[in-house]
Amino acid sequence: MHLYNAWLPPVVAEETRREEESFAAVVRSVKDLWRRDDPDSVYSTLKWISVINIFVKAKSEVSPADVRELVEFGLDLFHSSQNKLHVQVRWGSVLVKLLMKHGKKLGLTIEWRPFYDCLTRTHFKRNTGPEGWRLRQRHFETVTSLTRSCRKFFPAGAAAEIWLEFRALMENPWHNSAFEGSGFVQLFLPVNSENQNYFTSCWIKECLDLWETLPNCQFWDIQWTSFLARCIKSCKAIDWEQFLPALFSRYLNMFEVPVSSGSGSYPFALEVPRNMKFLFSSKSGTPAKAIAKSIVYLLKPGSSAQEYFERLANLLEQYYHPSNGGRWTYSLERFLRYLVINFQKRLQHEQLNPDQNKEADIFLGKTERALFVKVLLKLIDRGQYSKNESLAETVAVATSVLSYVEPSLVLPFVASRFQLALETLTATHQLKSAVTSVAFAGRAIFLASTSAPQADDHNNSDALVDLIIISLSNALLGMDANDPPKTLATMQLIGSIFSNLAVVGDNDDGSSFLQSINFSEWLDEFFCRLFSLLQHLEQTSITNEVPQASISSGTFLVEDSPYYFCMLEILLGKLSKPLFDQSLRKISKFVNSNILPGATTEVGLLCCACVLSNPEEAAVHLIKPILTTILSSFEGTPISGFGGGRRFDASVSTKAALSPALETALEYHLKVLAIAISYGGSELLQFRDKLKEAIGSAFQAPSWKVNGAGNHVLRSLLGSLILYYPIDQFKSFCSEPGSSLMEEWLCSKINENEMNEKASLFPRWHVPTQNELSFASELLGVHFQSALDVLLSICQTEMHTEAGDEKEHLKVTLLRIYSSLQGVMSCLPDMRPSYKNKGTKDTDFNYSVIAGAVGSCIGSAEMRERAAQQIHVACKYLLKERSDDSILLILIIRVMDALGNFGSLEYEEWSSHIQAWKLESAAIIEPPCNFIISSHAKGKRRPRWALVDKAYMHNTWRSSQSSYHRFRTDSNISPPEHLVLLMEDLLDLSLHNYETVRSLAGRSLSKMLKRWPSLISKCVLTMSSNLQDPKAPEHVVLGSCAVLATQTILRHLTMDAVSFSAFIIGLLASSHHESLKVQKAITELFVKYNIHFSGISRSFFKSSGTNPEGPEFTELISQISSLGFDNTSLHWRYNLMANRVLLLLTLSSRSDSHLSSKILGQTAGHFLRNLKSQLPQSRILAISALNTLLQGTPHKISSQEQQQSEYPKENNNPSTEGILNEILMEDGFFSETLNSLSHVHIIADETSVTRGNQGESSFQSLADKAITFFYFDFLASWPRTPSWISFYGGDTFYSNFARIFKRLIQECGSPVLKALQNTLDEFSSAKERSKQCVAAEVMAGILHSDVGVLSEAWDEWMMNQLQKIMVASSVETIPDWAACIRYAVTGKGKYGTRIPLLRQRILDCLIVPLPQTMATNIVSKRYAFLSVALAEISPPRMPIAEVHYHHQLLEELLDNMSHSSAQVREAIGVTLSVLCSNLRLSAASVHSSPEKVEEEGGLMVGLLQKKDWAKLLTEGVSELAMNILSRNHSDSMEITGELTHENVSVNKEVKADIRRMETMFHFLISSLRSGRSSYLLDIIVGLLHPVISLQETSNKDLSTLAKTAFELLKWRALPRPFMESAVSVILSSVNDPNWRTRSACLAYLRVFMYRHTFTLSGVEKQEIWKCIEKLLVDNQVEVREHAAGVLAGLMKGGDEDLSRAFRDRSCTEAKLMLKKRKQRNSRSNQSIASIHGAVLALTASVLSVPYDMPSWLPDHVTLLAQFIGEPSPIKSTVTKAVAEFRRTHADTWNIHKDAFTEDQLEVLADTSSSSSYFA
Secondary structure, three states: OOHHHHOOOHHHHHHHHHHHHHHHHHHHHHHHHOOOOOHHHHHHHHHHHHHHHHHHHOOOOOOHHHHHHHHHHHHHHHHHOOOOHHHHHHHHHHHHHHHHHHHHHOOOOOOOHHHHHHHHHHHHOOOOOOOOHHHHHHHHHHHHHHHHHHHHHOOOOHHHHHHHHHHHHHOOOOOHHHHHHHHHHHHHOOOOHHHHHHOOHHHHHHHHHHHHOOOOOHHHHHHHHHHHHHHHHHOOOOOHHHHHHHHHHHHHHHOOOOOOOOOOOOOOOOOOOHHHHHHOOOOOOOOHHHHHHHHHHHOOOOOOHHHHHHHHHHHHHHHHOHHHOOOOHHHHHHHHHHHHHHHHHHHHHHHHOOOOHHHHOOOOOHHHHHHHHHHHHHHHHHHOOOOOHHHHHHHHHHHHHHHHHOHHHHHHHHHHHHHHHHHOOOOOHHHHHHHHHHHHOHHHHHHHHHOOOOOOOHHHHHHHHHHHHHHHHHHHHOOOOOOHHHHHHHHHHHHHHHHHEOOEOOOOOOOHHHHOOOHHHHHHHHHHHHHHHHHOOOOOOOOOOOOOOOOOOOOHHHHOOOHHHHHHHHHHHHEOHHHHHHHHHHHHHHHHHOOOHHHHHHHHHHHHHHHHHOHHHHHHHHHHHHHHHHHHHHOOOOOOOOOOOOOOOHHHOOOOOOOHHHHHHHHHHHHHHHHHHHHOHHHHHHHHHHHHHHHHHHHHOOOHHHHHHHHHHHHHHHHHHHEOOEEOOOOOOOOOOOOOOEOOOEEOOOOHHHHHHOHHHOOEEOOOOHHHHHHHHHHHHHHHHHHHHHHHHHHHOOOOOOHHHHHHHHHHHHHHHHHHHHHHHHHOOOOOOEEOOOOOOHHHHHOOOOOOOOEOOOOOHHHHHHHHHHHHHHHHHHHHHOOOOHHHHHHHHHHHHHHHOOOHHHHHHHHHHHHHHHOOOHHHOEOOEEOOOOEEOOOOEEOHHHHHHHHHHHHHHHHHHOOOOOOOOOOOEEOOHHHHHHHHHHHHHOOOOOHHHHHHHHHHHHHHHHHOHHHHHHHHHHHHHHHHOOOOOHHHHHHHHHHHOOHHHHHHHHHOHHHHHHHHHHHHOOOOOOOHHHHHHHHHHHHHHHHHOOOOOHHHHOOHHHOOOOOOHHHHHHHHHHHHOOOOOOOHHHHHHHHHHHHHHHHHHHHOHHHHHHHHHHHHHHHHHHOOOOOHHHHHHHHHHHHHHOOOOOOEOOOOOOOOOOOOOOOOOHHHHHHHHHHHOOOOHHHHHHHHHHOOOOOOOOOOOOOOOOHHHHHOOHHHHHHHOOHHHHHOOOOOOOOOOHHHOOOOOOHHHHHHHHHHHHHHOHHHHHHHHHHHHHHHOOOOHHHHHHHHHHHHHHHOOOEOOHHHHHHHHHHHHHHHHHHOOOOOOHHHHHHHHHHHHOOEOOOOOEOOOOHHHHHHHHHOOOOOOOOHHHHHHHHHHHHHHHHOOOHHHOOHHHHHHHHHHHHHHHHOOOOOOHHHHHHHHHHHHHHHHHHHHHHHHHHHOHHHHHHHOOHHHHHHOOOOHHHHHHOOHHHHHHHHHHHHHHHHHOOOOOOOHHHHHHHHHHHHHHHHHHHHHHHHHHHHHOOOHHHOHHHHHHOHHHHHHOOOOOOHHHHHHHHHHHHHHHOOOOOOOHHHHHHHHHHHHHOOOOHHHHHHHHHHHHHHHHHOOOOOOHHHHHHHHHHHHHHOOOOOHHHHHHHHHHHHHHHHHOOHHHHHHHHHHHHHHHHHHHHHHHHHOOOOOOOHHHHHHHHHHHHHHHHOOOOOOOOOHHHHHHHHHHHHHOOOOHHHHHHHHHHHHHHHHOOOHHHHHHHOOHHHHHHHHHOOOOOHHHO
């Protein structure tokens, strides 16, 4: 049994034993309900889902056999419920919970393919159903999480099948199917023990190579990192050592941080289609979680992973520093967080399973743990004072967890940081972080200081004790009303320290800690500070006329976190008797002598904590004096006579009121009393009469505030008397007598034996005595039953002459009833239900699904029923006589809610408490692995009081659920008749003209309907008729919309045909309401219905004979169709709504074959006509609709035979074709349609162009979008390949328009083609761009339609049309026509591998060279068309003809690289990058698959290897660059000179060189941006030197391109062997005679070293260091300074050995130089460059450690300062370096200055006048 269940109140705990039997009965019931032959029977199982959920959440003991049976049944039902998305969502989510909780006990085998089929059928097929996108989104989330839960049960061989299935999707990395494939591999591939043999080193190598094919794409990286992380964790047999350099290189480069002065994000990240991002989304949106998991599981004894991790941390640590924050901080914070979480999980697994021999050798030993923690401490140190709150919080939690693993490393760190924060006066925010760290590590500090210290550890132990004492005494200073964060951190610290102690103040104890602190004095000081804090608090909230549900809203102490009350409870609970008495005296004196209305709740909680700790004493010192004060204050005050107690006499009523001061004092004291007595229990019986008198007087007082306070007291008193709650919760119960200082903490996951051992720790519960129950009954009699009688008499007899008196009397009476109900909660039994079968007796009435009771039963069901009857009468009276009094109505709604929604009060209390638990502090959590005392648990340990609190809340939740589902599962039971009356009243109130009343009643009503679904139909019919009613006032319609929009009702519409019809007709017939508010509410309701739409009841499609109440389906369709036409009398939005409903109904009827064929054709025709609608929104919806409805099969040629004749195929739906043809052949149909569609294209200015494929958004509001937007539009995203160039189009080309024309041609064949010809001709030559856009879409649809007559049409007119378009001169339409070509050649099928019929002809048309005389924009247009066409070709599947084509085009492009026009050169560069990468990938796939080589013979290989075009491209580029540079230099030298013929020809040559180089740069930029660079790396490396050297030339365009390429190159990590080539290029560039080239080379080197730090060999690194060191003495000062900056950067996270050697060399050299200078006292022998070089070497060393103080730094910085006397630029270098050193070490100078000698400090002081920092 779970601890929370074992610790429930004894009565309830006993009842939980029946839950196993109860669960078995539930499983049987569910199984009986579903019949395979009746697909709709699945809906009847849904009512059991919430019941099954309850067993999971209640942590009930259930039989694994029953769970297994249920899971198998659930999976079967899930897979059988295709197209019932709502059913799959509900069952899927409950199966996930069952598998998570019980998975380890179930020996299941689950097949993977049904899940894949389910996903593809619903989310990856183009023809999706009508379901709303929100439902589909939830469906996808459910299926994917269910797949993840089932993955561990996939059978042997599944991994091989899954890889085989999805590997093919990734053969073309430049197609969206690759993203899909990676997503599916990540989702499905199992690494369970059955499949681990499949994963080998070769296989991992293949994965890494695949990963490499797409650089700089975060989506791709996340999928591979996540999957490999799972492999690393599970596949122990693989030797990961060989992959470490590649993996860590990847990990490092996935953190997008600014290296050197670069940007912090990839300049042109590869875009992933939004549906991929949406479907395979990562919760964190960063790969940090998977990277952390991989690193933790790569660690093992003897592995070099630890060393790699250390280097990674060295490189990243600087970005954790507060001054280096940015958008990367989030991913770094996640990284640290998950490193700690996974480390903890791994340690827990290893410590709890020590006997797994085969894995024992890879377990982490003490050394490995210490090394790992040491590295994490670096990151923690940097991030501790981060300005980013989540990072600061993560750091504190990490410190806490690690302090239990390696206390000897972590605790001294915590202590030193706390000391530092106390001393650092300039940064007060540091104290809060330091205090939080001590609070979180509090228990570890205690355990480390008390666990048997060794002799050498004694000082350490004393230091830890001192830390606690210092932090406790300083904590008192932290309580400050003006600094809430610090105050709360301080309270958390005090709570943390005292949670660890068993008892405070017992003199017998010999502990050094307790002896070294005088608790008596400390407590005096503590309370002094606390009282001062309370006196200075200011209440922030505004008081409300209606009493709040909570007692009072307090200040930050109560509102922001639960720390204040926890601290008081713990502190007072742990004090010994003398100390408690001392504290109680102080508190009593303070409470009784102060009135603090600004801190009512806080003072109340202080009293409550005293009562909890010692009720007997607190009753005497606190409750009694407060009661006395209250009663004496009431003496002699006027009374209203409304509060009961004596008969009301109207003649005596006076208008007297209380004075404001008295009113405030009484309200304050009553509220303090209310909170104080919350847990008083039987101690309150001694004040029985006084309490009755106080409550009575409060209700009699002529002040609403005092009445409200009285309400709180009554509620509190009733709860205190009859509810179950733990007592002595904070007292310590030591199970081991020896360990008296430290309290033992417990884990909730303990077995039966351990639980029996800990029996003494079981909580003691307050169980009401007979006296308490009789007192409670007496109170109920006075304030509930007699108040109800008074209420009835007020409503039935006119007892008041004045309206004001009646109102006050009603208010007070309702308030008394409400507080009574709130006090007793569900202790007052629920109303009895009525039975449909009259013979049934009430025998089973006490049956509960799960056990749970909030307190002892009091009163009877009759009391609740009678109350409901009387409240119903009162409600009718109020609605008739006082419908304008919102306070009375709100009160009566609250009373109804408490009466009718049994258990909802407990549920609300539980949920508000859960919110507080979400803030659960790490200070009261001890991780499962505790190496301080070598004790390891199955879960987190917590103090006993925290577990008792959780058990208490668990009981509260159980009591809210125990009878909630009692009646839902039995169809024989109907709602109680009194409840139906309340429901009707709430229905009336939810239509009230005050919004507050409407919303409150609506919430209460929806809770009622959720519990009693049989009441929903009536509610829907009423509300729908209100929408239709032309006379219905605004507020009635608003209320109706609010109720109809609830999830409960929207779900019900799926099952109930009558409700559905009423709802739809009501919505569509509500256009007569003119109010804007109403129209907005109706639109919102419709939008919500749309996005949650889950289908229609099958009974709707059956004949009307069986369903006489509602209209027949076909009638409803025709009714809606008539509204959907251009009906002038109807508002356009209603027209839109009618069309949308028509579409939903048509799609829903697809499953019904006898209806579908009739309706489908009519609806398709209807929407086809709507394309030329006058209403723009209707046109957009028509496009969505036609895309969904048109199947486009009859005239389409099959994929096997693409022949000229029309492929004979059975026509599925002749009626549809006939209807469509009839419409299409109407005169002028296409002309009108295209014209109206052109209006949808809004052509934005250049400045306001936004990306995305939804051009219509410009004039659509969000609501309209939700109605016209279809999940289908979102899913079928086009283009299917990445777009990275401006002329790729997309913004104004709508692929869904093109798809309609494609489908129409496929549906209707040649007549459409002929009818379109002339219109298309006219539109494609139109002047308006919007018309050309439509023409491009139509043309694209035609070209891609693959119907049989297409070949003839191509020869007849389409080829000419395309040629005309190519030579048309308009520039702005290039993107649209480029998109048209791209659409036309797009590969067919899901993965784009089938070739469209006309692709080859289109390509042949494009390759025909243009005449020389053509304008350059037409030439560039042709190349643009070619590049987009080539991008759509799938290289791995290229037929021989396409390879020929590529080579033919390649020759032309190579010849034209020096074209005179810049735009043509750009187009050629882009086309070349696509073409070359296609050829490379094609060659790679031919070599990788032997069957292809055999198939094509050697022909393909021969073709691909025919000519080494790569050589042609890169040959002589370095010489070209040198020519350009030398020419550039001579140009700048020749200011004047004669133009000779020779000069002109040289100029021509140089121009040609520059143009060729520009084209090469365009090629390079396009390759890097498009993600195609992996196959062109040799060419990219070949262009490295030109890019570096041409950054600064007189030709601005060339330099701009070089800089753009340079920025992109910085982000490209190179694999071997390309890295070696790059290194040699770099090393040669470093010695370039041009200093600008040397400087640019340094800039690249810095980033290059960072990107390749794990893959460069030691020799290569050494060579690079040497080259940079040489540049320190370069003759150009800029190069020298740049080299120093680069070296400083390299030393920050580079190779420690190289850094050390460099430091030593630079130090020796500088000393030698100083010595020589002093000896010779002359400067002639040494050049300035060599001295400057030595100084810069020192500067690099000093600046490489900006925030630390390693032992060598004082010598270096002092040595540097001694060069201050040198001439410029040396002097300025020294000054700047020392100033920077000062700035970065200023915060911690108090500590760091101890590392310097007096002489060194003096030297430093001399370098600058501002010596005060170093004084």
